[in-house]
Amino acid sequence: MTYAIDGWFAIEEEGVRLLGTRCPACGTVCFPPRHDSCPDPRCTSTDMEVFRLPRRGRVWSYTNACYPPPAPYVAAQPYEPVTLAAVELDEVGIVVLGQVKGLTVDELTVGMELELTSGPLADGPLVWMWGRAS
Amino acid sequence: MSVVVMGTGMHPWGKWGRPFLDYGVAAAREALKDAGLAWTDVQFVVGADTIRNGYPGFVSGASYAKALGWSGARVASCYAACASGAQALDIARARILAGLCDVALVIGADATPKGFFKPVGGDRPDDPDWLRFRLLGATNPAYFALYARRRMAVHGSTPADFAAVKVKNALAGSLNPMARYRERVTAEQVLASPMVADPLHLMDICATSDGGAAVVLASEGYARRHGGTLVRLAAVSTVTPTFPNTVLELPDFATDSRVTEPPPGHRPFRAAIAHAAYEEAGLGPQDVSLAEVYDLSTALELDWMEDVGLCPPGEADKLLRDGQTALGGRIPVNPSGGLASFGEAIPAQAIAQLCELTAQLSGRAGPRQVENARVGLAANQGLFGHGSAIIATR
Numbered sequence: 301m302t303y304a305i306d307g308w309f310a311i312e313e314e315g316v317r318l319l320g321t322r323c324p325a326c327g328t329v330c331f332p333p334r335h336d337s338c339p340d341p342r343c344t345s346t347d348m349e350v351f352r353l354p355r356r357g358r359v360w361s362y363t364n365a366c367y368p369p370p371a372p373y374v375a376a377q378p379y380e381p382v383t384l385a386a387v388e389l390d391e392v393g394i395v396v397l398g399q400v401k402g403l404t405v406d407e408l409t410v411g412m413e414l415e416l417t418s419g420p421l422a423d424g425p426l427v428w429m430w431g432r433a434s
Numbered sequence: 435m436s437v438v439v440m441g442t443g444m445h446p447w448g449k450w451g452r453p454f455l456d457y458g459v460a461a462a463r464e465a466l467k468d469a470g471l472a473w474t475d476v477q478f479v480v481g482a483d484t485i486r487n488g489y490p491g492f493v494s495g496a497s498y499a500k501a502l503g504w505s506g507a508r509v510a511s512c513y514a515a516c517a518s519g520a521q522a523l524d525i526a527r528a529r530i531l532a533g534l535c536d537v538a539l540v541i542g543a544d545a546t547p548k549g550f551f552k553p554v555g556g557d558r559p560d561d562p563d564w565l566r567f568r569l570l571g572a573t574n575p576a577y578f579a580l581y582a583r584r585r586m587a588v589h590g591s592t593p594a595d596f597a598a599v600k601v602k603n604a605l606a607g608s609l610n611p612m613a614r615y616r617e618r619v620t621a622e623q624v625l626a627s628p629m630v631a632d633p634l635h636l637m638d639i640c641a642t643s644d645g646g647a648a649v650v651l652a653s654e655g656y657a658r659r660h661g662g663t664l665v666r667l668a669a670v671s672t673v674t675p676t677f678p679n680t681v682l683e684l685p686d687f688a689t690d691s692r693v694t695e696p697p698p699g700h701r702p703f704r705a706a707i708a709h710a711a712y713e714e715a716g717l718g719p720q721d722v723s724l725a726e727v728y729d730l731s732t733a734l735e736l737d738w739m740e741d742v743g744l745c746p747p748g749e750a751d752k753l754l755r756d757g758q759t760a761l762g763g764r765i766p767v768n769p770s771g772g773l774a775s776f777g778e779a780i781p782a783q784a785i786a787q788l789c790e791l792t793a794q795l796s797g798r799a800g801p802r803q804v805e806n807a808r809v810g811l812a813a814n815q816g817l818f819g820h821g822s823a824i825i826a827t828r
Contacts, residue, residue, distance in 0.1 A: 304569055305559065331688045339690060340677050342697070360682070361587070363579035363631045369571030370552040372564060382571050386580050386682050393692035395682050397580075399570055405632045410587035427569050 441469025457646030519784025607775020
């Protein structure tokens with residue numbers, strides 16, 4: 301099982317989690333993980349710690365790719381439109397973009413609850429994806 | 435002291451298949467002719483770079499200088515994605531304001547491949563612009579579509595509203611000899627064009643184009659000695675976003691957390707870009723006679739109108755529907771025809787916006803002329819957080 305990117309998400313027993321980081325000084329949480337410095341310019345901390353982000357959130361917006369995206373994306377053949385959703389995570393209020401698994405744009409609405417899952421890219425490696433909330 | 439636009443020049447936008455230098459040099463020659471100057475009069479040349487045309491594109495200032503004939507002029511080259519043109523203008527303006535030169539030539543041009551913009555070549559897992567394609571297949575239109583769908587949900591805009599933007603801009607573009615698309619279109623044609631990224635159709639999304647634009651900037655004293663209408667470059671805003679940036683930006687995977695309390699005076703990025711320009715010019719949205727905003731999609735024009743303060747949030751659709759943003763309306767938006775009629779030639783675009791403002795403010799816009807134009811605003815945004823806004827006045 302290969303991850304398409306290291307250190308951004310983990311498949312754990314209770315489900316898939318995005319791995320953000322949290323500033324121990326001011327509490328700011330961010331994704332993708334920053335390890336060098338806090339994103340808040342008023343905070344001087346350089347000591348970010350890994351923070352598992354909430355698995356659920358509400359759809360901020362969504363769309364699809366009706367035509368195959370160009371490389372380095374590897375499009376499935378035959379091509380099926382990829383659905384994308386930007387989801388505002390519960391509690392931390394970060395909007396995270398991801399592919400949507402098993403739902404088309406016709407089945408999505410802004411404000412709808414989704415839950416993190418994972419799925420394979422067309423050439424195999426796994427990436428985080430949004431899925432129907434269980 | 436102020437900096438003025440002495441001359442403007444453009445090479446028509448299209449898909450001509452020639453080297454970018456050809457378009458830039460043609461635009462530069464036009465701008466020099468318009469200013470009544472020779473290339474050898476130019477003390478400082480700034481090139482807005484292109485990243486899709488090999489090494490000459492990364493050092494475009496020198497590439498243009500060589501093509502025009504080595505003159506010994508001082509040179510700069512810069513890249514800031516779609517904001518490259520504004521960045522180049524800002525560099526030239528700063529040198530004039532510092533008293534280090536009197537006259538500068540700013541040039542931007544691009545030659546683009548067909549289809550979606552791709553990341554530049556090579557495997558670069560540390561580059562978000564490469565990763566967003568690799569992990570998500572998230573093209574530029576995907577981001578435009580996210581904004582459009584969000585607008586539909588928050589403000590009740592419809593695909594028919596978006597199509598009405600294209601109809602308006604195509605009409606203006608039909609009157610602009612520099613535009614790539616000169617055909618008028620109907621809302622039915624827009625809505626019947628293929629869906630690219632739901633809810634945006636092909637005709638909602640700006641194309642990628644070849645084109646070139648150039649301006650001659652000068653100190654006011656220098657320009658006065660040469661005569662002509664004085665169009666002042668009253669502001670160039672090149673701000674970055676402020677934390678927390680809670681709107682998803684190209685090419686990002688995520689926003690900042692909205693849990694963080696924003697500092698006083700915090701504005702969303704696009705609004706902050708325009709605000710900084712207003713502050714610098716000592717003007718406000720109520721003073722604006724016309725605006726060129728970056729309509730990467732039809733829907734985005736509506737967002738920009740609100741972000742630059744032409745109307746309160748959620749009211750852009752009504753202004754559009756009432757014809758207020760069309761030529762002849764109270765506040766024409768994209769009187770050039772906008773990206774809808776031009777398509778995007780990245781480093782040329784902000785310079786082309788200034789060409790339109792200058793044409794309007796000097797009463798030389800022909801059938802597109804906005805009556806009694808006194809203040810023009812141009813707004814734009816470069817990938818990764820490069821703000822770009824210009825205010826010109828007469």
